[in-house]
Amino acid sequence: MRAMNIKDRVNTIIEHQREVLRGEIEEFEEKLRGTMEYWGCGGPYNRQEEAIERRKKQLDELDDFAMQLNRAKKHETVRMWIFGCRSCGSITMVNRQPFDDWHECPVCRQMVHLNSLPSKEFEIVDTGETWQEQIKRAAEEGNSWQ
Known part of the structure; x- marks a missing residue:
């Protein structure tokens, strides 16, 4: 079996389900x-009309789901500001622009002067781990409420 990414697998399943639903709609129309x-x-007659409408509604839901799947991003864009410490040589990256001209080095605690701080955009692969962590936290918080 050849390797297939998840998006392609789900699209294959969606297309198969569409074919099944279209066949059922034709059968009910006959x-x-x-x-x-x-x-x-x-x-x-009314029951068969309702069955056709249910199949059409399922087709619409599949179309909506396929559109959502095609719009899903695999990467998250993050802007990082980069500065280095002259005393210890460490390079630090922060995800928010420092609000002052001076910033404390996290390694040696020396103050670093930040004149014209460069920033760079990175694309980070979204593996879904963040969502799993949030679900775990929500579950833990949910248990503490009860």
Whole structure:
């Protein structure tokens, strides 16, 4: 079996489900015509109409889900400000621009003068671990409320 990323697998499943639903809609439309000819508009006809509407609604939900999946980002863009300490030689990166001209070195505690501090944008791969951590925290907080 060849390797396939998760997005492609889910798209394959969505497409298969679409085909199944379209087939069921066609089948119910044929039954609907036969029911109308034999029984007229009534109980069975209404049930088959409702079944078709449910399938169409499921197709719409699948389309919405596929659109969400295609818009999902794999990377998170982060801006970092970088400065170095002359006394110990360490390089420090912070995710917020320091609000003052001076910043304390986290290694040697010397004050570093920040004139024209450069920044750079990085793309970090979103593995989903952040979401898992937030869910765990929410579960722990939820248990403490009870």
